[in-house]
Amino acid sequence: MTEKKEKVVVLGASPKEERYSNQAVLLLAKYGHQVIPVNPAFDNIGGLPTAHKLSDINDTIDTITLYVNEKVSASQKDDILALKPKRVIFNPGAENSSLRDSLKENGIITEEACTLVMLKTGQF
Secondary structure (H helix, E strand, C coil), X not given: CCCCCCEEEEECCCCCCCCHHHHHHHHHHHCCCEEEEECCCCCEECCXXXXXXXXXXXXXXXXXXXXXXXXXXXXCHHHHHHHCCCEEXXXXXXXXXXXXXXXXXXXXXXXXXXXXXXXXXXXX
């Protein structure tokens, strides 16, 4: 059986190899997912072209995985809702109950989990 590969946005992607968001970009790509890193300051992360902001993305998105703090994710709420992802993952340190509630109200699945652990354990 073939696994379904997703189009995944990594909000808060970092070019620094020690950052979990960078590791997520690389591991998602390694597992065959189409990855869109989002960072306003870089054009390329992990060898992938970077969107500078969520509103630059015109694709249908399966998952957005968050690596930003609550203040930043709150400021991105409208753009996240506009993308209409099927799911949003709040990685450790990125929890935002207000955003989570808004997403759920709009029919978007939310998970508070670690993308890296989900990938490595077959839960992604």
